[in-house]
Each structure stands twice: as C-alpha cells, then as structure tokens.
Amino acid sequence: MSLDVCEQLRKTTKGKLVYHNDKKPLEFSNQLPSHVFDLPDIPGVLEVLEENAYVDEDECLLINKLTALTIDDSSTQLKQPDVDILPEDSTIALLDLREKQLSQNLIQLQVGKYHDATMEAHKEAKRKFKEREERIRRNRMEERKKWNLITESEREEAEKIRHEFKEQHHKRNNLLKTRMLEAERRKVEQNKQRLKHVEGVVTKCAKLNEDVMRQFHNDSSIVSSNPAIVSMATECGRKFSAIVNIFKDSKTSGLMDKVTAASITDDCGVHQEICDNLVSAIEKLREEEIIRKRELEERIEKEQEEMRVKEKKEKERIKASLDEDPENKFPSVPKELQLSVSRSAYAHHQRMIKSYKDFDVKSKEFTSSKDKQLNKVLIGISNVIGSCVASITSRSGSDVKNKLSDLNGLLQGRTVSSGGSTASIKGYPGASNHAVIFMARKFVKQAESQVSSNHSTAFGLALTILGVWAQNADFGSVFLGLMQTKCPFLVPFYVPKTDGQSDEEYSRSRGYRVTNGVVESQDHYLSRMSGLIRTYAAIIQSPLPPGVRNNPHGIAQGWMWITRMLNLEPWPEITATILFDFLEVAGHALMAAYGRQFEKLLYAICHDYFPKIEEVSGSRGGPVLRLKAFLKECIQHKKVSKPDGHLSTEFWGTHHHAGIVGN
Template identity: 35%
Template sequence: MATVAEQLRCTEKGQLTYHTKWSPRDVIDTSRPTAKVVRNIDLVFEIKSIKAALEAIDDDAQTFYKNMEEENARESRKEKEKISSVNVAVENSPFNFEIIMQDCDHLVYEEKRLTDQKIMENRQKFYDDIVRKTHEAAILRREQNMRERREKEEKERIFYEELEESSLRIRADLQKEHENIMRTRQQQDEERRKKLQLLERQRQKEIQDKFTKICTNIRNTYNSILTEIQSFEPKNCPEIAHSKIPVLLQSSNAVFKQTDLAQKELKHLSDEHVLRTQNDFEVLKSNQACVTEELAAVSELVRKNHLEQQELLKQQRLAAEAEKAQKAKLEKFPAVPKQTARACDQKYETLKAKMAEYESSGAKLTGSGSPELKKLVMHLSKSISVPIGSITGRSGSDIKRVSRILTNIVKGDQVTVGNKTMSTKGNSIAIKFAENLIAKKLVSQAITQVSSNFSSAFSIALIVIAVWAESADFGDLFLAHLQTRCIYAVPKYHKLSKSGGDDDLKKMGYEIGDDGQIEGQDIFLGRMSGLIRLYAAIIQSPAPPGVRNHPHGLANGWLWFAEFLNMEPIPDISTTVLFDFLEVSGHMLMKSYKSQFEKLLYAICYDFYPKLESVSDDKASLARLKMFLEKCMKEKKVPVPEGRLDKNFWNTYHSGQVVGE
C-alpha cells in the first residue's frame, strides 16, 4: 500500500497514468493482491483529483490496519487460550500425544490457511473499494470542474454581453453629444460669420470714404499744378521744356490717371490700395512743390536770358564793326576746321543709316502683293517670334535650341515651323528682313522681360552673341535698334532743341501715348536699365562653344566707360545708367583689366561722382551707386552680378522642349 501512495506522490506534471505492464519492482510486497489491483488500473487524474484520492486512501488504510491489529490480538488470545487448554488436556489425558500434536498442527495450519485466505479476500475487497472510491472521486471532481468551467464561461458570456450593450449605449450617447456639439459650433460659426461680414462692411465703408477723400485731394492738387503751369508768363516759354517741368507734369499726369482709373474700376478696396493712393498723393504734393520751384527758377532764367540777349545784341553791334575792320586780314588765312565728331557718334549714324536701309528693304517684302511672299513673311515672323518669346535661363540646351533656329534663318538653312519647312536660301531680301526682324524682336523682348527681371538679360545676351557670331550684319542691326531705343548705349546725350517738343523726349528715350501723355519717370528709368543691362551682359558674356572671337567683347565695355565719363552728366539717367552698366560688366572688366580698371573706379569715385551729386536730385540712386563704389574700392573687386551665366552654362541640359522647335 505504501508503494501505491509513493507512486501517486511522485508525479511531475499534475497527471498520473497507471499502465498494465508494471514490473514486480514497482510493488515491494508481490505476495499482496495490490499488484493485481494496480495492474488493472488505467486512469488519468487531475492534480485536485489525485489529492482527493490520496486522502481517501490514507483514511481507509489507517482504519484497515487498526481493525487488523485488533483482530490479530483477538486471534492471539484465542490461540493462547487453546494452547493452554490443550496443554492441560494433554497432561491429564492417557492418549498418544505425538499423533494428537501432528493432528493439531495440521488443524492449526488449515485454520491459518483459511484465516489468511479470508484476510486476502478482505484485503482484495478493501483495495477494490479504494479503486472504486478513487474512480468515483475523480469522476465527481471532473464533473465539478466541468460545471465550474461552464458556470465561468456563462458568467463571462453574460459579462461581455452586458459590456457590449453598455458600449453601444455609450457610443449612442457620444454620437448624440457630438451632434449637439457640431450643431452648436455651426450656430456659433454662423453668428461669427455674420459679425465678420458686418465688420467687413463697416471697414470697407471707412476705407471707401478715406480713399475717396484722398482721390479728391489728388484731383485738386493736380488741377492746382495745371493751373500754376498754365498761368505762367510768358506763354510757350522754351525754358520750360528744358527744365524738369515736363517730366514732373508727366509724372503727375500718370498719378492722376492711375488714381482716376482705380477709383472707377476697383470694387473691393483694401488698406494697401489706400496706402498706395496716399503715397501717390505725397508724390503729387512733392511734384507740386518741385513745379513751383522750377517755375521760379525758369522765371529767373527768363529774366537773365532777356538781360543777356540785350547785352548780346549790344556786343553783336560792336563785333560787327570790328569784323568789317578785320575782314581783309581774315580772308588771307584758311578757315579753322570744326572739331571732329566722336568715333562712337559716327558709328551711331552709320548704324542708323544701315537700319534704315534694311527697314526699306523689308518694307518692299511686306508690301508686296505676291501671295508667296506674304506667306514667306508670315512664316518668317512666326519662326522668329515664337522662339524669342520662349527664351529662358533654364539650361544651355534651351539657349542652343533657340539660337540654332535663329542662326539657321539668317544663314538660309531650312527651318521647321509647326508642320511646315521653309528656307531663305537664295533670297537676299528675305534674309535682310529676317536679320532686321530678329534684332528688333530681341530688343523688344529685352524691354518686356529685362525691365522686370534683370537676370534674364544674360540668357538673351547669349542668344544675341550666338546669332551675331554667324552674321555681322545682324550685330550692326541689333546695335542700331538698341541705341535707337536707348541712346545711352552709344553713349550719347540728346541735345534739346529750342522748341523742346515731343520729338526731343522721344530721342531721349521717353514714350508718349496716343493721347499725348508722357510716360512716368520710373517707367522710363526701368526700361533704360533693362536695355543698358542687356548691352553690358552682351559685352561680358562668354561666346558660344566653337566661336573663338567674341563679336562684341570687353574692349567695347572699356570704350563705353571712356566715352561716358568724358561727358557731362545729366539728372537721374546718368546715375542709373552708370550703376547698371558697372554692376553687370564690372566683374569681368576688373578681372580682365585689373589695376587699370581700379584706376577707372577711382576716377568715378573722386571725379565723376561729385558731378552726379551736383546735378541729380534722385538721392536713392546716388546712395545706391555710392554704396556699390565704396564696396568695390574696399574689397578691391567687383561682385559677380546676380544671374550671370558662365561658359559652363552652355553645357547644361534640360530634357524639356522649347516652344517653337
């Protein structure tokens, strides 16, 4: 019995299996019926079932051994009593006791055998009860575990069902709360929007009133300027045309027109419009003060001129008398020749004559009644205008594409326009027309593009150089068109005639509208800046790959500086042109001429700049030029202009197509 308990206690995994093939060593006493009982058991118990079985086995075993000890004690007493009675009988009996003892021993042995058999039967019955009780306890424990598991699962199921119902209720409540919040927020947003609209209407009304008041002030100031000029005596005074009054009047007229147009067309005004209009009003008041000063100066000048004229007439009478006395002597000597004109002025006149010749030749082509020539002119115009309009500084491949189209046209090679192919080969008039048109279009492109984006001058300059390298006639025409639109590229100042009319302003570079209004000073200076920057960019830009000699290189920049610094400066434009030309070409001129160019910068700083200060009222332009010159003199170098394209740019590539190819 102890062996079975030991085997039950030695399990490791909480489960115990009894096998039918146990060896005799698994049971200490093989004579007992325990081995037979154990060999017939094949059960698997859980840990709790095993503990219950062990407790049951221990209780029954203690009771069994206690009963066995009591029974053995009774049997011993009985046996002793029998032995004592037998001994008494033997002593008193006349019989042969040896035979009797043998019979007694046999009876005792038989009785012992029967007793042992009964004991074994009881023991077998006891172990059968133990197995039965153990099996029943295991079954009860397993049923209890199953019942507890089912109860637990049922509780969990009920718990999760209640949890799901609760979550659904909470979700529904949250959804309702969210809808209420969104509804409230929409109402608040609507109220806020209405308040903002009301405030915006009030603000617009205030801005409109303020804008209207400023416009009224501008109109009154402009009328005062006109009245002051018209009431000036004497009428049609030529000194007015030579003063700043035409420019101031044109600027005031532009401000007035801009304000009047804004008042008519602008429906939604902002603080920016009011601020801009206020600035215009300040400019107009400044112009009014300048006009008053100029009129006073003109009046003083008229008075001085009148006195000088009277003095001159007096001197002329005295000189006439002296001339008659010396006439005989003067006739013996040849007349002194007039000073020869500057080389750049002669070249300018030559270029103008050449441009007029090409314009006349082109007029014959465009005015021809031949359908074929008209078609040729249309195709040429399209093949030139489209690529020029698509010039960008994106990559060298784009510049090469545009320049290839234009050079093919001037060389007479075939050019594809859309789905059609054309050529100017053998038609000299068409080639002249194309060269002149390309030059004119490039200058127009510079006016449109460079005036608003200075860095675009470098990409246009590369196109000009590429075409110029193929055709020297194109270069002359380009210079002619450029110098016609910007006389300061010669460099040259136009001398005003006594009449001081619109022709003089046009020759100076001003544009006059169909209504006779002169463009604003800022617009005029911006266009001149764009054109002079283009000319400077051409001078300092690298030649295309394969071109050994630059068609119009840095030497022309040195000549321009030499001629420009030898002229007396005029207000505003001289400062602007000098700064633009120096900023664009100064870096390469310094790199090429080094110390010589440093001397030129020194001459500008200490000789020419004081002259600019004495004639110019544009303090901002003077300050900008002064800062630039001081930086160059301090660092002993001229900075690289923003957007400059070096020789490596020709090798850059972009996969996109250029319009017109």
C-alpha cells in the first residue's frame, strides 16, 4: 500500500512532490539543465535544494515521536507509541511519516544525483580549466615565440641600423680624412709650387751670380785695382750666400711659406741690382781696355783660325785613313791570334809592350843599387810622385796645373817638393827611367782603385796624364804599355788560351790578379777593367793643357779603338762591360767629332753587334742590360749625354783658393 501511495505521490502533478502543507512544491525536471555543468551555477542549485529541503520544526518533532513506534515483523503492524494517539490518527501519522520519509529519501537521492552531477561538472570544469590553462600556456608560448621572432627581427634590424650608422660614420670619417688629406695635399702642393718657383728664382740668381763672378775673375787684371768694384763683388757674393743659405734651409725642411718666398724673391731682386751695377762697372772698365786688348784678340783669333785649319786637316786625314785599309801596312799576326786582334792593333801593342819592358829593365837596374844616397833619391821620387798622384782632383784647373808643374818638373830634372818630401833626378843617370815607370804605375793604380769606385774622377786623372804625356813621349809609351798589360781589351785584344798554358797563367794574361794561386773574383775584375777603360776614354777626349798644341793620343784613337772592337767576336760579360764604359765616357766626344758617322756606328752596334753580345752573354746580365738601355737612349734622342765629371777647355782657366772656387 505504501508503495502505491509513494508511486501515486511521485506521479502527482507531473513529477512534482506535493506536501500536505501549503508550501510551494519542488520542481525537478526529468533532464538536467544545460547549464548544470557550468561551474558558476552549481552553488546556486545547491542553495535551492537546501532551501526547498527545509522541514518545519513541527514535522521534525512528529518524526521523532513516530520513530518510537515499532512495527511487528509477523503482522507488519506498527507498535503503538507511548503517547496517546488514536488509531486512526496513528495510521494517518504513520502514512504521513512514511510519505515524508520517502520524500526525504527521494530528496536525498536527487541530492546525491545532483551531487554526483556536480562533482562530474566540477571535474569537467576542472578539466576545462586545465585545458584552458594549457591553451593559455600554449598561446603564451606561441606569443613568446612570436615575441622572440619579433625581438630577433628587431635585433637584426637594430644591428642593421647600427651597421649602417657605423658605415655612415666611417664614410663621414673617410670623407673628413679625404678632405683633410686633400687640404694637406693642396698645402703641400702650394708649398712645392712656391719651392719650385723660388728654386727657379734662385737658379736664375745663381746663374747670374756665376756669370758675374766669372766675368769679374776673367777681368780680375783690370778690376782688382778698383776698390769700389771689389766691394760690390764682395757684397754680391755675401748677398748670394745669404740667399742660398735661406733657400737650403727651406728646401731641407721642405717648407716654403709666403713670407720666406717673398723675402728670397726680394733678396734676389736686390742681388740682381747689385750684379747689374757690378756688370756695368766692369763693362765701363773693359771699354777703357778695348784698345789695349784689340791686338791680343786679333792674335788669339789668328791662332784659333790656325787651330780650326789644323783640325780640319786632321779630320780630312782621318777620313782619308778610314777610306783606306791600313791593316795591310802592318805585318800579319800569329795564326792563333788572327781572330783575337787586328794587325795594326797588335803591332802597336807590341811596340808599347816593348817600350814598357825596356823601361822596366832600366828601372830595375837603377833600383838594384845599394848606395844609401841613391836610396834616398828613390824614396824622394816615390814620395813626391805618390803625393802628387794621390791628391789629383777635379776641383779646379789651377790644382791640376800645380800637379803637372811638379810631375813634369821632376821628369825635367828640377827639384820638386810635395807632401813634405823633396826629390830631384838631376845628376843620377837612370833616375828618369825609374821616375817615368813609377809614375805610370801610380797612374794605373789610381785608375784601378779610385776610378773604378768613383767614375767622375777619371777626368781629373786623365788631364794630368795627358799633361805629362804631352811633355814626355816616353811616359806615354810606358803608360800605354802598362795599361794594355793590365787590360788587354784596351788594344783591343781578346787573349786566347794557348796549348799547355795553365789556368793561372791564362788568367794573368787576361789581366786577372792571382794571389797565392787564387784568382780574383769576377766582380772585382770587371770593376778594375771598368776603371782602366774609363780612364783611357777620358784621356782621348780631354782638352789639352794651355800652351800644348799637339794631342799625343786624341779622339781619333777612340774611333780606331771602337772600330777594331766591333771587328772582333764578343766575349761573355766583359765585352758588354768595356763597351758600355767606353761609350758612356767617350760617346759624347765621338758624336761631337764624327757626327753622322758615329750615329751610323751606334746603329750598327744596335742591329748587328749587340745581338751577338746577347747571344754569348744572355739577356739578363747587368752589363748587358746597362749597355742595352744606353744604346736605346742614344738612338731615341740621337745624342749621347755628357758623362758625370766631364771637363771642358774652360776648366784650365778655373782657380781655387780659400775664398772662391771657380774661374
């Protein structure tokens, strides 16, 4: 019965529980609301359930009373409580109680279901919350990755901007440096231009000073007695020295400001004014001497005309001799030497060698004496000649004249003092022979040592040799014989090796020095040969001393030597060396003397002879390259430059003393 009642109660009002009181019934739908798992709505549902499950206090008391009733197991009858309750009322109360208990059980069941649903909803909400946290975490990670990418991109962009800024800064610095360098370059260029301009002004001033001083010294015989002119000359020299000192200081430092340039220019103007006044004064004195010098000039003109006629005849004679073949006039040379030397050269060489050997024998006979007085004479001769030869310079013509005066005076029997020694050959038969050969040896030694290391000294030495040669023909023969012995290429003579001749003997015959069986090095040998060749080339073109008319060994000998040289087959290295040395020293004089003929000779050397030199020597040797460059320059410019240290005829008129160096 109770089940039917409960079932009826459950189905009343479509699932709504209806209590006996007038309170609003609870409504439960058959399906859970869609929002039951939403975490914010669950507490509200629980609160509703708790409010609707409220039981009045009276009902609770009634339930407590009914619990005292017992129900019999066999009859299933309820025990009567101790309270005084009517049977009908107890039944109704029991039914009510059962109904309430069922309601409470149903409510508890629903609450349990809702609690389970709530727990599931909570778990689901927790799971969704975790998923949402995971999604947020992933989103953050993705955002962090994106931010890292953005940061890396920004960093790269910043680095790129920083690099561009550095590049721009570097470019600006480079531009600034370039501008600074350009400004410095312009400053240096302006300084160079000012220095060049001032150098031109000083050069003109120096040329003017040189011309004026030359004119002053040339006219010293007429101006030395005029104090005003001497004072102007002194002032001119002092002013020029001050200009040169200021200019040298500026040139050494490399700085030439406007003030210094203007000062030097003004000083040059003042110097020019002084020079003009000096020249005017000298010209005025010269006009007073015109009548006195007229006869002297006419005589000099006459002598010059005679000299020109003589030179013309000499050139005609040389030309006539070139048209003929003079070799047939000389005896033939030995068969083994026919390819090494020409007939005429060999005959001349034999005469020079004979003269040298004859004097050598006479000198040895003279020096072999044990007379103490004679030994003093020998020592005096050696000291005087050694001192004179060792002190030869190209400083001035007066120095060379002094050396010639001593050397020629000694050979002529005068008493000569030099270098603290005094010597005389007068009264000693055979002393002249010793003096001649000793002097020749000193000159040759000077050529081997000094000229080989300083080429420009060949001309001062050559002037002295020529001055002695012009006064003493025997000296010339002995000197030339000794030169050809030391350097057979001066013949020219390529000495061949004979049968049975040792290497040491063959080296000596070619001019090599052999010491204790050791032959000197090739470089040292070529250096000595160069000194001898350059000295010989300087001799044939040197101007004659004043008062000497006949040249004992002039430029014609140079033409003869080079033509003989070109008729011989070249040797490795040595031919290029001696040909270059000879042409560099004597080429200018040969061009002046023979003109077009010498040009043809240079073309012949370039096109015919030089390829032979390259064939035997190779094209990379130093002598070959020097000769090639020299010939190329001569052919291109159609001239041969003057060699360093070249001395002209005017050199004989130059003087030297403590105050002035020049003419």
